[in-house]
Amino acid sequence: MDNLDIAIIGGGPSGIAAAIQLKRCGYSLVLFEKYEIGGLIRSAHLVENYPGFPTGITGIVLAEKLESHLKKWQVEVYKQEVEKVDYQDDLFKISTGYAQYLTRILLVASGTIPKKLNISKLCLNNEDKVFYEIEPLLRIKNKHICIIGGGDAAFDYALNLAEHNNISILYPSTNPRCLPLLYQRVCRNKSIKCINEVTIDNIRTENNNLTLKGLKKDHFIEIVGSCLLVAIGREKNLKFIGNSLLVNKTKLENSKKL
Ligand SMILES: Cc1cc2nc3c(=O)[nH]c(=O)nc-3n(C[C@H](O)[C@H](O)[C@H](O)COP(=O)(O)OP(=O)(O)OC[C@H]3O[C@@H](n4cnc5c(N)ncnc54)[C@H](O)[C@@H]3O)c2cc1C
Missing domain, CATH: 3.50.50.60 (FAD/NAD(P)-binding domain)
Structure with missing residues (x-):
């Protein structure tokens, strides 16, 4: 089982922004994305409220820019769907179809369905x-x-x-x-x-x-x-959150591990 420091679930705008900032702070992390980097913004016809693009930018092109920003900071992306997250012995256990990982800190940015x-x-x-x-x-x-x-x-x-x-x-x-x-x-x-x-x-x-x-x-x-x-x-996309995590949710959020 691989051991991680910080894991982020979701490669949409929220997960990407968090990953870049954490990298800038010097942390090592892994970002899990089940589909394509960019998340839901890939579906947008024209994004007109993203500062810096006064004439708007298509969702697909914005997603490409977000992905290259992520690469610039050498964020490690695991193209895997997180199927379950449990919590035991002060660690989060992430299960995907490929492997299991343990992480100290978990950031959930899995968006909506x-x-x-x-x-x-x-x-x-x-x-x-x-x-x-x-x-x-x-x-x-x-x-x-x-x-x-x-x-x-x-x-x-x-x-x-x-x-x-x-x-x-x-x-x-x-x-x-x-x-x-x-x-x-x-x-x-x-x-x-x-x-x-x-x-x-x-x-x-x-x-x-x-x-x-x-x-x-x-x-x-x-x-x-x-x-x-x-x-x-x-609606919220949290179906992979296991019971062992749910019962500890408030405690983990307060201790800034979740
Ligand atoms: C048609 C449309 C147009 C829009 N236009 C605009 C706009 O112009 N301006 C604007 O500000 N907002 C717009 N939005 C909204 C914007 O896209 C969302 O607010 C934004 O994408 C949310 O970002 P997020 O990172 O929180 O979630 P998401 O973008 O949903 O990203 C979540 C990511 O997590 C991944 N994921 C989920 N579950 C798992 C799992 N179990 N394992 C691994 N990965 C997982 C998903 O594949 C996805 O990539 C639009 C939305 C739509 C549908």
Whole structure:
């Protein structure tokens, strides 16, 4: 079993910022990342609130810059998914599919996971048409893509995918919850249609397409699309935290080990 000084779980902006600062302070550390460095910001169409990029920067390019910053500080990255973290004898035990590691200090920066659809009638024999992240859709062209969700992520996804596709965004409220600026851009985009006040309660596969059926005010509507991207919010991603750590959580946080 390998012994580490500090382990960081997650190579998104939070984990990267922590890793760089800890390196600057002279600590040795390992960062675990199960997918690609950059985390969720890789999904952003245009990041406009990151100081230093007045005209904005795409999420992918920002992620590349973050990765090269990490490399400059020679942060050791283990491309492994952390499956479980336990706590015993004053050490955190990290288990991945490859190995187990012991560390004195643990920094959890594992971000969020998308909330799943809770639709009573999800009649899908083709679940590979329903997506919760944008990345697998970025190479799709000339299709009609439906997006469920009325927040920033749904509208940012729509602007991104509308470069090569037609998009319908469906949300239950009268007005979307996203930034007004994103809504205005979507309204100006001829490839995107907003369908408000609709609650989808049935999704089925038909002729290699998805048919979404829902109630809009007092009548049913059907929307046919090639695939569906669900962006209805995200929740904490901490499923790898074991009970032995949970019971000691407050004590460990107070002693600055977690
Ligand atoms: C479409 C979209 C557009 C956005 N646009 C903007 C924007 O313009 N401006 C802005 O400020 N924010 C934006 N955001 C939000 C921003 O991306 C997040 O706030 C930010 O990425 C959070 O960083 P994080 O490091 O906390 O988590 P994340 O970015 O989620 O990173 C967590 C990392 O941990 C890894 N991980 C998780 N579990 C494990 C495990 N068990 N083992 C190993 N690795 C693991 C994940 O793979 C991931 O790389 C946007 C988000 C979306 C979805």
